[in-house]
Amino acid sequence: MSIRVGVFGAEGRMGRTVCEAVHGDPELELVAAVDPHHAGLDLRPVTGVDADLRILPSAEALEGVPLDVVVDFTSAEAARANLRWCAAAGVHAVVGTTGLTDDDLAVLESSFTRSNCVVAPNFAIGAVLMMRLAELAAPWFSSVEIVEAHHEAKRDAPSGTALLTARRLAAASDEWDDDPTTNAVVEGARGGKGPGGIPIHALRLRGLVAHHQVLLGTTGQSLTIRHDSYDRSSFMPGVLLAVKAIADRPGLTVGLDAMLDL
Numbered sequence: 697m698s699i700r701v702g703v704f705g706a707e708g709r710m711g712r713t714v715c716e717a718v719h720g721d722p723e724l725e726l727v728a729a730v731d732p733h734h735a736g737l738d739l740r741p742v743t744g745v746d747a748d749l750r751i752l753p754s755a756e757a758l759e760g761v762p763l764d765v766v767v768d769f770t771s772a773e774a775a776r777a778n779l780r781w782c783a784a785a786g787v788h789a790v791v792g793t794t795g796l797t798d799d800d801l802a803v804l805e806s807s808f809t810r811s812n813c814v815v816a817p818n819f820a821i822g823a824v825l826m827m828r829l830a831e832l833a834a835p836w837f838s839s840v841e842i843v844e845a846h847h848e849a850k851r852d853a854p855s856g857t858a859l860l861t862a863r864r865l866a867a868a869s870d871e872w873d874d875d876p877t878t879n880a881v882v883e884g885a886r887g888g889k890g891p892g893g894i895p896i897h898a899l900r901l902r903g904l905v906a907h908h909q910v911l912l913g914t915t916g917q918s919l920t921i922r923h924d925s926y927d928r929s930s931f932m933p934g935v936l937l938a939v940k941a942i943a944d945r946p947g948l949t950v951g952l953d954a955m956l957d958l
Contacts, residue, residue, distance in 0.1 A: 701939060702728035702758060702766040702787075704778050706739065706751055709849075710769035710792065710928055715739070717932040718767070723940060728752060728761045730778075755781035763787050765939050771851065772796050779804060779813065786810035790938045792819055792931065794856035805948040812942050814949045817856025819934030823908060824952045826923040827861050830910040833919055834868035837912035842890065845899035845907040853898040857908055859890055860951065865910070866892025905930075 701718045705711035706729035718726045728749065729739050735753035752758065755778045758766075765788040768775050772795035782789040783804070788811045796815065804813050818824065834840065842865075844858040870892065877886050887897040906925040912918060925931065934952050941955050949955075 698723060698725040699939060700725050700727045700762055700764045702726075702730065702761065702763050704730045704755070704766060704768040704774070705770035705793075707731040707734045707737075708769060710931070713928040713932060714767050714769060714935060717929075717936060718939070721936055724936070728758055728763060728766075730755060730758065758785070758787075765790060765942055767791075767935060767939065768793050772800070776800065780807070782811065782813070783807040783809075788942045789813045790935060790942060791815040792817075792935065795852040796856075801948065801950060808948055812945050812947060812949070814938045814942050814945060814952075814955075816934070816938065816950070816952045817860050818906070818908075819931040819938070819952060820906070820923065820925050821934050821952070821956065822930070823857055823906075823923045823925070824934070824956060824958065826908060826910065826921050827857075827864055828953065828958045830861060830912070830921050831864045831868045833912055833921070834865050835871075837869075837914045837919065838871065839873045839913045840865055841887065841895045841897065841911050843897045843899070843909040843911070845901065845904050847904050847906075848900055848902045850900060853900070854888065854890065854896045855898065855906070855908070857906070858896050858898070861908065861910060862890035862892060862894040862896060865894055 701724050703711055703714050706715055718724045730752045732753050734751045737751050739749040766782055767790045768778050769792045775793040779789055794817055842858050842861055844855045887895040890896040909922045911920050937955055
């Protein structure tokens with residue numbers, strides 16, 4: 697039996713890609729698409745997916761639709777409302793929306809009791825490996841900085857991936873050199889301080905998709921670990937993996953690592 701999937705934010709760039717990926721997977725069935733800005737439109741010309749569906753205006757409009765899992769790539773504000781509905785309805789949720797806070801995650805952890813929720817700042821398997829490699833390298837280096845670069849439409853900074861990478865680096869080592877800067881000629885030139893005081897630099901440029909670098913240094917050497925997503929299709933193997941595995945991940949899961957056994 698196919699896993700029945702709905703997509704929040706179906707008309708957005710990520711949402712369209714998710715619709716196409718779900719529709720193209722023989723183990724999945726695209727049964728619903730939600731986007732309040734395009735409600736009532738035929739899904740086919742909007743996404744290119746050859747599925748006889750009309751875009752729905754809200755999560756509430758999903759009442760009565762047979763659903764197993766929804767995928768959310770919207771905004772933090774919209775996702776909060778969508779996920780409340782999912783938790784109450786007992787529908788599993790795969791969330792790629794960034795900008796969710798620790799408080800939001802705490803709410804999700806307490807509310808997803810009838811169904812499960814996976815929240816991942818980055819579904820590209822290469823990005824997950826980048827974070828794991830950086831975590832392994834951290835104890836062997838004395839300084840570290842993170843640079844992330846995204847397309848011009850990304851609203852939050854720094855990225856969820858950069859923040860999660862900093863958290864994992866901070867957990868792997870707390871022996872980082874102090875910032876030697878004593879004169880910041882331009883305010884903010886040294887980036888923002890993330891978890892563990894690790895500097896994070898965020899770039900926003902047209903033509904980019906999602907790019908992350910972890911730069912580690914110590915006496916006489918440096919190590920750069922970099923991941924680049926050139927197209928949104930790079931996130932789809934991770935999204936589809938989560939959709940298929942979520943039923944076996946009780947409660948809230950943060951990050952794709954657990955599903956990759958890293």
